[in-house]
Amino acid sequence: MSSSLLTIEGLQVRFETADGEVSAVNGMDLDIGQGERIAVVGESGSGKSQAFLACLGLLARNGSAHGQVRWQDLNLLELSQQKLNTIRGRHIGMVFQDPMTALTPHLKVGRQLNEVLEIHRGQTGTLARQRCLEVLDQVRMPDPDKRLDQYPHELSGGMRQRVMIAMALLCEPKVLIADEPTTALDVTIQAEILALFKDLVEQQSMALVLITHDLGVVAGLCERAAVMYAGRVVEAGSVADLFTAPAHPYTAGLIGSTPKLKQAYGEPMPTIPGQPPNLSNLPVGCAFRPRCRYGIERCAERPKFKPLADGQGAACHRAGEWGGGA
Ligand SMILES: Nc1ncnc2c1ncn2[C@@H]1O[C@H](COP(=O)(O)OP(=O)(O)O)[C@@H](O)[C@H]1O
Numbered sequence: 001m002s003s004s005l006l007t008i009e010g011l012q013v014r015f016e017t018a019d020g021e022v023s024a025v026n027g028m029d030l031d032i033g034q035g036e037r038i039a040v041v042g043e044s045g046s047g048k049s050q051a052f053l054a055c056l057g058l059l060a061r062n063g064s065a066h067g068q069v070r071w072q073d074l075n076l077l078e079l080s081q082q083k084l085n086t087i088r089g090r091h092i093g094m095v096f097q098d099p100m101t102a103l104t105p106h107l108k109v110g111r112q113l114n115e116v117l118e119i120h121r122g123q124t125g126t127l128a129r130q131r132c133l134e135v136l137d138q139v140r141m142p143d144p145d146k147r148l149d150q151y152p153h154e155l156s157g158g159m160r161q162r163v164m165i166a167m168a169l170l171c172e173p174k175v176l177i178a179d180e181p182t183t184a185l186d187v188t189i190q191a192e193i194l195a196l197f198k199d200l201v202e203q204q205s206m207a208l209v210l211i212t213h214d215l216g217v218v219a220g221l222c223e224r225a226a227v228m229y230a231g232r233v234v235e236a237g238s239v240a241d242l243f244t245a246p247a248h249p250y251t252a253g254l255i256g257s258t259p260k261l262k263q264a265y266g267e268p269m270p271t272i273p274g275q276p277p278n279l280s281n282l283p284v285g286c287a288f289r290p291r292c293r294y295g296i297e298r299c300a301e302r303p304k305f306k307p308l309a310d311g312q313g314a315a316c317h318r319a320g321e322w323g324g325g326a
């Protein structure tokens, strides 16, 4: 087992809204090892993005985070914005779904990349230019020289995403957090960007956190996955174990609703009836209970995360007993 790089413990994220409090993340635990490739999966609204935005101090103003996010001997949730800026630029890279929101529209690509190098490494001039070209080359950007002199809107969606990835890689981070990095792209470009991530993590011993609602993109890129439901990790384990023997009924449901996986793994898995929970009024006990066909009386108590065999674990009273699991 690789040693820990980033450890999330008991993370809670709440938003104050006119309609009351929204509990987006509700006691999330996750340990990310050095060089590990981990997928964080779950339906839209399950708290994936907000959990990692909270880790990096990027929550909206009405949001607050509690718990522990350990990076080296620091709790990221207690750091000043200034310290977090340094960690974000240098050690933890982040790539978002829509590169347009992260790139500055009125600045040329070269200028934006240069700024990162100047702020975090004090590099300017020819040295900085060389590093920019090197990284653009690494992300397989066609005609890197030409791109430095272009504005983001002059590039295709795929190229903009490559610029974002290049920007995140400039300072050789130890972990790259990619939040739905291919969702906004068309299918062929998606495949290219996923192949690129694969090569990058193999070349660089960098850890990758791939956040996605699409289980179909996980296999082949990540070795481990964490499944989120209602702001909590409800199952974690190797991708192979999770896909062949899910221990949580929700994981089975996710697989059942991903046609490609359903075919690949034979046995029909149950799909998920009902709606995601109301985060302003979470069900008592297991948050999945209103949608779960295996619920019993005990499920009125919140299930603890239970370790099973081979590093797999699930927060379900009936893990491994309802018919799924190892
Ligand atoms: N600024 C905000 N104010 C209120 N609720 C928010 C805010 N930002 C996010 N949320 C809510 O937090 C929940 C989790 O969102 P998110 O982490 O983005 O989900 P995911 O990335 O899994 O799709 C959603 O219900 C979303 O509406």
Ligand code: SF4
Pocket (backbone or CB within 6 Å): 248, 249, 250, 286, 287, 288, 289, 292, 293, 294, 295, 296, 299, 303, 315, 316, 317, 318, 319, 322
């Ligand atoms: S704890 Fe109970 S309700 Fe929740 S997933 Fe497991 S069996 Fe279903």
Ligand SMILES: [Mg+2]
Pocket (backbone or CB within 6 Å): 048, 049, 050, 179, 180
């Ligand atoms: Mg999201």
